[in-house]
Amino acid sequence: MSTFTPNPFFGSIVPSQKPQTLVGNYLNFTDSANPDFSTFAQQYLPEIYEQEVERYGNRTLSGFLRMVGAEMPMTSDQVIWSEQNRLHIAYTGVIRATNLLTIPTTAGVENVISVGQTIVVIDNDGEEAKAYVSVVSGLTVTAIPYIAWGNVDSTDLKIFVYGSEFRKGTDDATLTSVQPSFTQYNNSPIIIKSKYVVNGSDTAQIGWVEITTEEGADGFLWFLKAESETRLRFEDYLEMAVIEGELATNTAVTALGIKGTQGLFSAVKERGNVVADFSGSLTDFDTILKNLDTQGAIEENMIFNNRQMSLLIDDMLASMNSYGAGGTSYGLFENSESMALNLGFSGFRRGSYDFYKTDWKYLNDASTRGALANSSISGLLVPAGTSTVYDEILGTNIRRPFLHVRYRASQHDDRRMKHWITGSVGAQTSALDAMEVHFLSERCLCVQGANNFVLFTTTTIAG
Numbered sequence: 001m002s003t004f005t006p007n008p009f010f011g012s013i014v015p016s017q018k019p020q021t022l023v024g025n026y027l028n029f030t031d032s033a034n035p036d037f038s039t040f041a042q043q044y045l046p047e048i049y050e051q052e053v054e055r056y057g058n059r060t061l062s063g064f065l066r067m068v069g070a071e072m073p074m075t076s077d078q079v080i081w082s083e084q085n086r087l088h089i090a091y092t093g094v095i096r097a098t099n100l101l102t103i104p105t106t107a108g109v110e111n112v113i114s115v116g117q118t119i120v121v122i123d124n125d126g127e128e129a130k131a132y133v134s135v136v137s138g139l140t141v142t143a144i145p146y147i148a149w150g151n152v153d154s155t156d157l158k159i160f161v162y163g164s165e166f167r168k169g170t171d172d173a174t175l176t177s178v179q180p181s182f183t184q185y186n187n188s189p190i191i192i193k194s195k196y197v198v199n200g201s202d203t204a205q206i207g208w209v210e211i212t213t214e215e216g217a218d219g220f221l222w223f224l225k226a227e228s229e230t231r232l233r234f235e236d237y238l239e240m241a242v243i244e245g246e247l248a249t250n251t252a253v254t255a256l257g258i259k260g261t262q263g264l265f266s267a268v269k270e271r272g273n274v275v276a277d278f279s280g281s282l283t284d285f286d287t288i289l290k291n292l293d294t295q296g297a298i299e300e301n302m303i304f305n306n307r308q309m310s311l312l313i314d315d316m317l318a319s320m321n322s323y324g325a326g327g328t329s330y331g332l333f334e335n336s337e338s339m340a341l342n343l344g345f346s347g348f349r350r351g352s353y354d355f356y357k358t359d360w361k362y363l364n365d366a367s368t369r370g371a372l373a374n375s376s377i378s379g380l381l382v383p384a385g386t387s388t389v390y391d392e393i394l395g396t397n398i399r400r401p402f403l404h405v406r407y408r409a410s411q412h413d414d415r416r417m418k419h420w421i422t423g424s425v426g427a428q429t430s431a432l433d434a435m436e437v438h439f440l441s442e443r444c445l446c447v448q449g450a451n452n453f454v455l456f457t458t459t460t461i462a463g
Contacts, residue, residue, distance in 0.1 A: 002050075015245070031168055051209075062238065074189075079189075085182060092369070094156075096157055099144055116174050117164045118133070118163045120159065121159050122158050127153065192442070194234040200435070214228075262445075271450035273291055277458060289351050296449060304363070380453065408442040
């Protein structure tokens with residue numbers, strides 16, 4: 001006769017490798033092999049802290065674009081804008097053979113210097129000469145120096161027009177009419193999606209941990225926390241996607257129908273200014289100021305930096321301050337012995353520019369760029385104010401923030417931030433015994449006047 005030995009323990013809670021409703025998904029307090037049993041296998045009730053400990057503080061990362069930009073709707077697959085070119089006539093990389101100056105052949109470059117105009121010729125050593133233009137032919141200019149060429153080099157010269165001179169009784173037939181041109185840029189929106197799914201039974205399951213979220217959700221229904229965090233994560237993606245976005249050039253990606261979008265970092269690398277390995281010295285910063293003078297010379301600028309760069313700037317400013325006998329003197333007032341010493345700076349003025357710096361959480365957070373010991377990007381200088389651009393749709397010049405988000409929207413569908421619920425829980429739109437929460441947005445970032453932005457990197461980045 002066979003012997004039958006019953007086992008009082010039936011199964012355990014084993015995580016399913018697929019999101020399916022299985023017997024192992026249910027709570028079981030009668031099985032000593034499952035992790036729920038140990039809490040209820042003795043008669044004494046432990047002291048339970050119901051609320052979660054917020055050990056990471058506010059975990060959301062978005063907010064940068066809300067500080068420096070704006071959001072506007074659009075109805076097309078592409079946004080196009082034009083930016084002014086420089087006003088004055090100048091060329092670089094010019095080669096000189098005695099009095100013959102040759103402008104380098106570059107796509108789209110035309111010679112608009114006229115006979116009778118006067119030019120300044122400068123080499124890389126600062127040697128210069130003024131000359132009178134006597135003959136113009138294609139990309140070559142015959143320029144006769146007013147005094148002599150002196151020590152001016154013969155290669156890699158810069159020339160620019162500073163005026164003209166004509167004899168008495170002559171006409172202006174030799175002057176060329178210069179037609180202004182503009183540079184056109186464009187970007188395309190991408191579709192961003194996210195989803196959260198909870199089965200119907202779990203929406204009625206009460207937990208012993210009280211939920212806490214950044215947007216204020218509370219209670220003991222755990223699915224509310226998961227849905228809330230999915231929303232918060234998606235809202236961060238809306239900003240991160242247009243900051244980190246790249247235009248797809250790899251055929252393996254474009255073959256999938258993925259085109260990408262040009263994000264903030266990519267646009268500044270391509271059309272802006274990049275400072276590699278900022279050391280925090282005043283000399284390095286003065287170099288940045290000189291470059292800003294050659295661009296838009298916008299007086300007020302914001303610096304969004306990580307912790308390392310913030311401390312470098314603090315140390316740079318502190319080193320410029322005098323030291324009093326009673327302690328270190330910072331700012332407008334000396335720090336007395338009885339007050340806390342403030343070693344940080346929120347802003348400063350150098351030359352004709354005002355700079356305000358603030359920590360950018362996105363560059364410090366361990367779950368993003370802050371996880372690296374040496375992040376490739378340590379800071380970003382953003383000009384304050386607006387830019388004047390020509391809008392192809394409106395057919396007029398308009399003023400907009402340098403950074404602004406364009407999202408798809410019409411009278412039928414606003415895709416700025418879509419949110420809808422399907423399933424049989426709550427909405428009851430299908431026979432699925434679950435609640436599906438969907439998120440969608442379609443957007444891109446317009447970086448106008450990128451020549452006024454400065455990206456600080458810890459390694460040299462080609463762009």
